[in-house]
Amino acid sequence: MAGLTTLSDDALLDRLQRGAFAYFEDYTSADNGLVADTSRPGSPCSIAVVGFALSCYPVAVHRGWLSRDVAAARTLKALRFFSDSEQTEEADATGFKGFYYHFLDMHTGRRVWQCELSLIDTALLVAGIVTAGCYFDGDGIEPHIRALSESLYRRIDWSWALNGGKTLAQGWKPGCGFLHYGWEGYNEATILYILGVASPTFPLPSESFAGWTFTYQWENLLGQNLLYSGPLFTHLFSHAWIDFRSIRDQFMREKNADYFENTKKAVAVQRDYCARNPHRFEAYDRNLWGITAGDGPNNQDMRKKSRDRRCYGYMSRGVPYGPDDGTIAPWAMLASLPFNPDAALQGIRCLLEQYPQVCSNDRLSSGFNPSLVEDGRAWLSTGWYGLDQGLLVMMIENHRTGFLWDITRGSDIFRTGLRRAGFEGGWL
Amino acid sequence: MTTPGETDDLEQREFLRRVRPPNWTNPTPKRLYDLVVLGGGPAGLAAAEAAARTGLQVALIERNLLGGNSLNVGSVPSKAIIRSGRVIEVVRRDSEKFGARTEVGSTADMSRVMTRMRRIRARIGEFHSIDRLVAQGIDIFFCTARFVGRQAILAGDARLSFDKAIVATGARPKTCDIPGLDQVGFLTSSTIFDIVGMPTRLAIIGGGPLGCELAQAFCRLGSQVTILQNDPKFLPHEERDAAELLSLSLSRDGVETRLNTTVVGARTENGEKIVDTVNNGVKCSFAADEIMLSVGRVPNVAELNLSAAEIEFDPDRGVLVDDFLRTTNTLVYAAGDVCMAHKFTNVAEATGRMAALNAFGARRRRQSHLLIPRCTYCDPEIAHIGMHVWEARERSIPVKSFTIMMQDVDRAITDGQDDGFVKIHIRDGTDEILGATIVAARASEMINEMSVLMSAGIGMRKLASILHTYPAQSDAIRLAAAAYMRDQGASTW
Numbered sequence: 001m002a003g004l005t006t007l008s009d010d011a012l013l014d015r016l017q018r019g020a021f022a023y024f025e026d027y028t029s030a031d032n033g034l035v036a037d038t039s040r041p042g043s044p045c046s047i048a049v050v051g052f053a054l055s056c057y058p059v060a061v062h063r064g065w066l067s068r069d070v071a072a073a074r075t076l077k078a079l080r081f082f083s084d085s086e087q088t089e090e091a092d093a094t095g096f097k098g099f100y101y102h103f104l105d106m107h108t109g110r111r112v113w114q115c116e117l118s119l120i121d122t123a124l125l126v127a128g129i130v131t132a133g134c135y136f137d138g139d140g141i142e143p144h145i146r147a148l149s150e151s152l153y154r155r156i157d158w159s160w161a162l163n164g165g166k167t168l169a170q171g172w173k174p175g176c177g178f179l180h181y182g183w184e185g186y187n188e189a190t191i192l193y194i195l196g197v198a199s200p201t202f203p204l205p206s207e208s209f210a211g212w213t214f215t216y217q218w219e220n221l222l223g224q225n226l227l228y229s230g231p232l233f234t235h236l237f238s239h240a241w242i243d244f245r246s247i248r249d250q251f252m253r254e255k256n257a258d259y260f261e262n263t264k265k266a267v268a269v270q271r272d273y274c275a276r277n278p279h280r281f282e283a284y285d286r287n288l289w290g291i292t293a294g295d296g297p298n299n300q301d302m303r304k305k306s307r308d309r310r311c312y313g314y315m316s317r318g319v320p321y322g323p324d325d326g327t328i329a330p331w332a333m334l335a336s337l338p339f340n341p342d343a344a345l346q347g348i349r350c351l352l353e354q355y356p357q358v359c360s361n362d363r364l365s366s367g368f369n370p371s372l373v374e375d376g377r378a379w380l381s382t383g384w385y386g387l388d389q390g391l392l393v394m395m396i397e398n399h400r401t402g403f404l405w406d407i408t409r410g411s412d413i414f415r416t417g418l419r420r421a422g423f424e425g426g427w428l
Numbered sequence: 429m430t431t432p433g434e435t436d437d438l439e440q441r442e443f444l445r446r447v448r449p450p451n452w453t454n455p456t457p458k459r460l461y462d463l464v465v466l467g468g469g470p471a472g473l474a475a476a477e478a479a480a481r482t483g484l485q486v487a488l489i490e491r492n493l494l495g496g497n498s499l500n501v502g503s504v505p506s507k508a509i510i511r512s513g514r515v516i517e518v519v520r521r522d523s524e525k526f527g528a529r530t531e532v533g534s535t536a537d538m539s540r541v542m543t544r545m546r547r548i549r550a551r552i553g554e555f556h557s558i559d560r561l562v563a564q565g566i567d568i569f570f571c572t573a574r575f576v577g578r579q580a581i582l583a584g585d586a587r588l589s590f591d592k593a594i595v596a597t598g599a600r601p602k603t604c605d606i607p608g609l610d611q612v613g614f615l616t617s618s619t620i621f622d623i624v625g626m627p628t629r630l631a632i633i634g635g636g637p638l639g640c641e642l643a644q645a646f647c648r649l650g651s652q653v654t655i656l657q658n659d660p661k662f663l664p665h666e667e668r669d670a671a672e673l674l675s676l677s678l679s680r681d682g683v684e685t686r687l688n689t690t691v692v693g694a695r696t697e698n699g700e701k702i703v704d705t706v707n708n709g710v711k712c713s714f715a716a717d718e719i720m721l722s723v724g725r726v727p728n729v730a731e732l733n734l735s736a737a738e739i740e741f742d743p744d745r746g747v748l749v750d751d752f753l754r755t756t757n758t759l760v761y762a763a764g765d766v767c768m769a770h771k772f773t774n775v776a777e778a779t780g781r782m783a784a785l786n787a788f789g790a791r792r793r794r795q796s797h798l799l800i801p802r803c804t805y806c807d808p809e810i811a812h813i814g815m816h817v818w819e820a821r822e823r824s825i826p827v828k829s830f831t832i833m834m835q836d837v838d839r840a841i842t843d844g845q846d847d848g849f850v851k852i853h854i855r856d857g858t859d860e861i862l863g864a865t866i867v868a869a870r871a872s873e874m875i876n877e878m879s880v881l882m883s884a885g886i887g888m889r890k891l892a893s894i895l896h897t898y899p900a901q902s903d904a905i906r907l908a909a910a911a912y913m914r915d916q917g918a919s920t921w
Contacts, residue, residue: 037737175709179688182670219828219830219851222833225915276835278835310679
């Protein structure tokens, strides 16, 4: 995208934030408010992407991209869809027990791909629903948004999702029940537990959060003391909604740290790892990093090019333990803006200068692998993913104004959840 | 001049001469033995030899071959085959990287791989051969054994009276009730080393350490291997990062791993073995030439008539022992796989010696004090000692891990073996080492340094000042201590 790198920092952020938000204008169903997982033809809706969209509409109003009435109408349409959708054990329902299936048909809103009833994706959706309920505090149709936001949140049976255990499973499927695997080690699930313990109807017990934190590992790794998790997005997702600066749970009090500072260190590990570049991948550098979950080349791509290396397709990549196949997520550096603005801006400028093809329509692609070149072109993910665009809109805004953090600071649900999970201090 | 096949027969005869001579005649029992040991595996041999060295009258009863699972169908043959797999993998995949010119498409010759394994087994069998045991004055009985009283055993037809006894009968591969599997036929860790040809498609039911080791080895030797594991996590008892690293390594080699997958049946169709599975409610069937069952091991207790000696046992946990390895019959001890949760050769040997010393010695030793290093011998190897992080946290012990990536260790880079890490867990706020996990090409060797450090009570501060050879992969351990010192704001010296 010619010209982007010549812009001032502010102008560059304007363009990229606006471009990212435009994803929701281009790939949202006007009928039901559902948003496509990706821009690719036939893509189903991802409920998590809807959660990001609902959180981005207030940003769009704030930035003057949408009128408040239009944003409210879009929000209400999505909330009405979820409120009216089928919540049963049927295999093609939209959800069950207040949770929703990970992927839904864009038109009918029913389950597709035999996917799981997803706890984390429901949490990301509900984070958006709660954000909308807090932001739209006016008259007109806005009271309906508030009422639906509350009822959708209240009907989620978080305690059911414990399946009799102390911590949450990752999901459930009709006919075979809860998925066996749970959440182990630090990851993006913080927001899931915080929303779960805050419920006035079917809450998770406060101890469930502590039960999860028992699986944490505090490590000295590449010179940083941090709560480890490999993929960068795991250090970002919960932070899109929650301002973790100076608030601490029991674990962070023991370590004299906080989750915000921890993400700073995760960024430092990413940069250090890419500077060391142990696998000698193309372009990796202290100023070119961002290894996380996202699209990437698959083995078929590799075989075509006769390279002795394994690639992972759409995968959660991480550092320093891997997996790492030379794929970086072009959006990931910029999404780290609140934690290390200099590194994020330097990184995105470096990327756009060297590889301008990673950005089209002012939108950053999901994955890019400059080590895998065919006909002079490095492998590039086709189109865009909604999760990436939503996270970018939110993180750029949080960096610039703290706008979303201000909204959720005023939310009883977020405050209650944080307190019940043992957080205290700072703004809390 | 002998042919390779004849050489192999000679090796096999020599091996049997060492571990179970075909013309063996059991000795005439003495009137009273100080110690009778049931089982001639690592635990039984260690117990018998420890007692014999102190001048005691010892009898040892073995129903099969001396050396037990470890020598015959366990650690020794599996490591020999794993080594062949590693060499072939390097030749096939990495030779160009190292600058060698080799034929494209190098493949394994299974009969030579198995011959090498049998030669190695015969050579190691010498270390505890019947000749050596007899030379130590131990009476060897090759027969079955069953208790007939609190201080008497029937060894074959011969009644042996004893002052003390040690049950060390080991464990055997566990089986499970998969409909049709018995009819289709399957291998276990006890029988897979007898196969003649390489199975083109090998399905391994169970994703434990042994299953993973053999899966990778057979894959490297040319089989298409699929692991079918009921558990949703790969190697669920290992640290997440270690298990994920190995999972990637197996996947890179070509092993297909199907987690969260239950085998619901096996059948034969058009002469092929078919395995039926269910994953998250989705049914699937696929063909295999051989099926190996690797779902754990169960103690050998059933035929010992333990109740006659008032020895309590549990079919799954084995002989019940106290911290001193004493059974409910205070004159009888147990050791090794038949009573220990950790079914490893090093634990069997240690508890075998401990049982003998506790039975006769003045100072008694506790099995709970054993510090047990263990290893899964995949590539890279995963080794662990002491506490896991989650164990420390469950006990409210503040814990911090110091990690060195092998990709930052000079010797690992020069060796082209830079997958993995050294992670040392310490009590946060001190330099006390609580445990360590090592994933590296030679983690099985490196973990022994951690064993020495922990046994000697050496902390990170002292470790940081201990010189290691340079370059060495084990230098990663010192580098972890150097990171600790930097974190403390202190210099290494």
